[in-house]
Ligand SMILES: [Ca+2]
C-alpha cells in the first residue's frame with residue numbers, strides 16, 4: 001500500500017495520551033524526546049581493536065586449535081604472544097562474533113599488526129556518547145510513584161501494550177537480552193536473569209554491577225516483560241526473563257570495544273529463539289554488523305530501534321541491516337500516526353510500534369513516560385520472543401510513502 005504524500009503536520013505534533021481515566025497520572029505533555037540513539041564517536045587515545053583473518057589463522061595455527069576446547073579464544077592469544085603484547089594491556093578477546101582482541105597499543109605495534117597476514121585490520125576504539133540518555137523529563141516530570149499504581153487495582157496496561165494486543169503471560173523458555181544501560185536488578189516487576197548478563201563498561205561505578213543507574217534499560221525491559229502480578233504495569237510478554245547487557249553507563253557513555261565484547265558474549269550465550277533488543281544507532285561499521293549477522297545465523301533474533309533522527313534509516317547501523325532474524329522498528333503515536341522523530345525507510349524498517357509517551361518501569365521504584373524509537377523496539381522484541389508479530393493495519397503519514405505495518409501479538 002502506498003501512502004499519500006507526506007503531510008506537513010510536524011509543527012502540529014503534540015504529545016497527548018489517553019490517560020483520562022487515570023487522573024492521578026501526570027500529563028506526559030511537555031516530555032522531552034529521548035534522542036539517545038545518536039552517538040558522537042570520539043577516538044580513544046591508544047586503544048585499538050585487531051580483527052584477525054579467520055582463514056589465515058585457522059589454516060596456519062592448527063596446532064593451537066587441537067590443544068583446547070575453545071580453539072577460537074586461543075587464536076587471539078597466539079597472535080598476542082607473537083607480537084609480545086603484555087596481558088595487562090588486553091581489554092577484550094573476541095571469539096564468537098569475530099576473531100580478534102582489543103588492547104592498549106603503541107603506534108609501532110599497530111603498524112606491525114597491520115602488516116601481519118593474520119590481521120585483517122586494526123581499528124581505533126571510539127567512545128560512544130549518548131548525552132540525551134541522561135536527560136530528565138521536563139518541568140512536568142512524568143515520574144509515576146508506585147503509590148499511584150498500587151495493589152488492588154490490578155496491573156495497569158499501558159496504552160502501547162494494549163495497542164499491540166498485550167499483555168500475554170509468557171510461558172516460553174527464551175530470554176530477551178537488554179543491550180542498554182543495565183536493568184534495575186531488584187525491581188519486583190522484572191524477572192532479571194543476572195547470571196547470563198554481561199558488563200561492557202570498563203570504568204567507574206557502572207563497571208561494578210549490572211544495576212541500571214540511568215533508567216533507560218529498565219524502561220525498555222518493563223515494556224517487554226513487566227509481570228502480571230496485580231500491581232504496577234504489565235508488559236507485552238509479561239514475566240519473560242530479561243538479561244542485562246550493560247554497554248552504556250549512567251551518563252550515556254560507552255565504548256565501541258565494549259559493545260563488540262557484549263555482542264561476543266551474547267553470540268556465545270544465546271540460544272535459538274532468544275531475542276536481543278538494541279536501541280543504539282550510529283554510523284555503520286563492518287565489525288559490528290558482521291558480529292550481528294553471525295548471531296542471526298545462529299538463530300538469535302535482533303530487534304533494532306530505527307533511530308530518532310527524522311531521517312532515512314539506511315544511514316544508521318545496526319538498524320539498516322536486513323535479513324532473517326533481523327527486525328527494525330519505527331515509532332508511532334497513540335493515533336497510529338508516524339512519530340515525527342522516527343527514522344523511516346522500507347527497507348530496512350519491518351514494523352511500526354508505539355513510541356510516544358510510553359509508560360514503563362524506571363529505577364528508584366518509579367515509573368516513567370518516555371518518547372523514542374528506543375521504546376517502540378521493545379514492543380516488537382516481546383512479539384518476536386512469542387513467535388513474531390502479526391500485522392494490524394498500516395501506520396499513517398509514513399514519510400517514505402510506504403506505510404510500515406503495525407505490529408501486534410499473533411493469535412495463538
Ligand atoms: Ca505488574
Ligand SMILES: [Ca+2]
Nearest residue numbers: 345346402404
Ligand atoms: Ca515505511
